[in-house]
Amino acid sequence: MITQEFGVQLRPQKEWGGLIDVAFFLGGTGGGLFVVSLFIGFYPGLLLALVSGALACVALVLDLGHPERFARVLLRPNKSWLSRGSLFLTAFLVLGILYIAPSLGWLAWLPWSDRTVLGKIIGIVTAGAALGVGIYSGMAMSHSPSIPSWNTALLPILIFLYAFVSGLAAVLVALAVTGSVGLDVRPLVASEMLLIAVSMVFVAAHYLVMSYSTLSARESVRLLTTGRSGGVFLGGGVVVGSIVPLALLGYVYFMAPADPLGPAGLAVAGVLTLLAVLLLRLSFLKTGVYVSPA
Amino acid sequence: MRRGMVIDVRKCIGCYSCVIACKAENSTAPGVFWARVLEKVEGKYPNVRLTFLPVLCNHCENAPCVSACPSGATTQRDDGIVLVDYEKCVGCRACVIACPYQARTYVKERRPYYPEGPTPYEKLIADPSREGVVEKCTFCANRLDQGLDPFCVEVCPTACRVFGDLDDPTCEASRLLRQRHSFQLHPDLGTGPSVYYLG
Numbered sequence: 001m002i003t004q005e006f007g008v009q010l011r012p013q014k015e016w017g018g019l020i021d022v023a024f025f026l027g028g029t030g031g032g033l034f035v036v037s038l039f040i041g042f043y044p045g046l047l048l049a050l051v052s053g054a055l056a057c058v059a060l061v062l063d064l065g066h067p068e069r070f071a072r073v074l075l076r077p078n079k080s081w082l083s084r085g086s087l088f089l090t091a092f093l094v095l096g097i098l099y100i101a102p103s104l105g106w107l108a109w110l111p112w113s114d115r116t117v118l119g120k121i122i123g124i125v126t127a128g129a130a131l132g133v134g135i136y137s138g139m140a141m142s143h144s145p146s147i148p149s150w151n152t153a154l155l156p157i158l159i160f161l162y163a164f165v166s167g168l169a170a171v172l173v174a175l176a177v178t179g180s181v182g183l184d185v186r187p188l189v190a191s192e193m194l195l196i197a198v199s200m201v202f203v204a205a206h207y208l209v210m211s212y213s214t215l216s217a218r219e220s221v222r223l224l225t226t227g228r229s230g231g232v233f234l235g236g237g238v239v240v241g242s243i244v245p246l247a248l249l250g251y252v253y254f255m256a257p258a259d260p261l262g263p264a265g266l267a268v269a270g271v272l273t274l275l276a277v278l279l280l281r282l283s284f285l286k287t288g289v290y291v292s293p294a
Numbered sequence: 295m296r297r298g299m300v301i302d303v304r305k306c307i308g309c310y311s312c313v314i315a316c317k318a319e320n321s322t323a324p325g326v327f328w329a330r331v332l333e334k335v336e337g338k339y340p341n342v343r344l345t346f347l348p349v350l351c352n353h354c355e356n357a358p359c360v361s362a363c364p365s366g367a368t369t370q371r372d373d374g375i376v377l378v379d380y381e382k383c384v385g386c387r388a389c390v391i392a393c394p395y396q397a398r399t400y401v402k403e404r405r406p407y408y409p410e411g412p413t414p415y416e417k418l419i420a421d422p423s424r425e426g427v428v429e430k431c432t433f434c435a436n437r438l439d440q441g442l443d444p445f446c447v448e449v450c451p452t453a454c455r456v457f458g459d460l461d462d463p464t465c466e467a468s469r470l471l472r473q474r475h476s477f478q479l480h481p482d483l484g485t486g487p488s489v490y491y492l493g
Contacts, residue, residue, distance in 0.1 A: 079363075143358075
């Protein structure tokens with residue numbers, strides 16, 4: 001017979017795990033990457049963003065108990081954030097493909113390009129959908145009155161911020177790999193450093209507030225710091241994924257990207273940052289603790 | 295009409311009849327409990343008291359699981375009962391996470407109760423539509439539609455559970471709520487549970 005003690009029953013959620021973390025991460029990274037790439041006119045970044053979005057779709061579908069019913073997820077955008085997110089993701093992929101299609105040689109006959117009004121409109125609407133993809137996972141998590149550490153106004157903002165942290169990190173990696181560091185990357189490096197620093201402040205503020213909130217919120221903080229997710233969060237997310245990239249980016253910024261170690265520094269910092277965002281999001285998911293049922 | 299349940303905690307003796315009856319009536323898989331009984335030890339030796347709190351889906355008026363469901367599988371009937379349509383559920387578990395009462399369970403696959411394989415009874419009640427979906431208490435909607443009470447109400451030996459239309463002032467459940475001090479679980483979350491407890 002299964003019995004539970006009421007009043008102090010604190011249980012971390014186990015319903016959303018690794019695969020949905022990958023889906024949220026890839027979606028957010030794709031969204032952020034698309035917006036940044038559109039802004040700086042970095043074509044490989046647009047392609048990479050769509051690939052990331054498509055992989056997010058695959059992960060989302062595979063995470064379902066009934067993947068063959070995926071289309072039903074789109075049915076209730078008036079209420080469910082998962083529905084809204086799936087629609088954002090679909091719009092992002094369809095419009096994004098339309099936006100870059102004329103750049104592919106055999107589709108150059110299409111009556112728009114990134115220089116025409118129609119092309120610009122498609123680009124802007126796609127960017128809007130990409131922003132939606134960036135924020136929906138945070139909204140879906142915060143739409144849970146049962147998990148106090150998620151049910152806050154700061155969490156969606158933090159997740160939105162992480163979409164840009166990882167999106168910009170992917171741009172830096174792509175620039176380094178494609179040998180395009182000749183571009184003036186210092187503003188991008190500075191933006192990434194700022195975003196990482198701001199997100200660290202947000203995470204600290206969020207969990208500091210949680211540490212003097214309800215019992216289950218405090219349990220989330222305990223799991224995140226000294227509990228089973230402590231290693232992933234502090235070791236992977238904060239030290240290896242945030243502080244080390246900040247130091248590397250600082251080196252690249254101040255020593256100038258022309259430094260022989262510049263592209264390698266950018267690539268390593270970008271990869272570590274991407275890994276950090278994946279791990280941080282995973283630790284947020286894993287440390288969502290339910291309120292006691294009674 | 296708003297169907298609901300009133301549970302007199304002082305009458306509950308922790309016999310778990312409701313838990314067993316619920317499993318039998320609804321053929322839930324191993325480890326899946328739509329009805330549970332929580333326990334709490336109060337006081338200090340030698341003056342110790344064991345208190346029981348039967349819990350189940352609260353069929354909330356403002357159910358977070360309904361708004362979290364992206365597929366329209368979780369719906370609320372006109373009488374307030376929240377149901378899951380297994381044919382529509384995609385198994386995203388958003389409703390499980392949204393429920394503050396931990397009243398929902400995601401069943402990835404139904405394992406047999408015994409290592410030798412499913413019993414003849416399990417073969418008889420096998421329902422493939424209940425795999426990869428979320429389950430929860432239905433207030434025995436099938437029994438209600440036949441004019442019967444939920445099975446947990448029927449089997450309770452101390453009659454601590456009373457079921458009825460909370461909008462009908464003449465029904466026993468409404469009368470108890472008027473006459474006795476009652477409470478709901480997590481009223482602060484604004485979910486409007488349809489399960490009330492008499493303290």
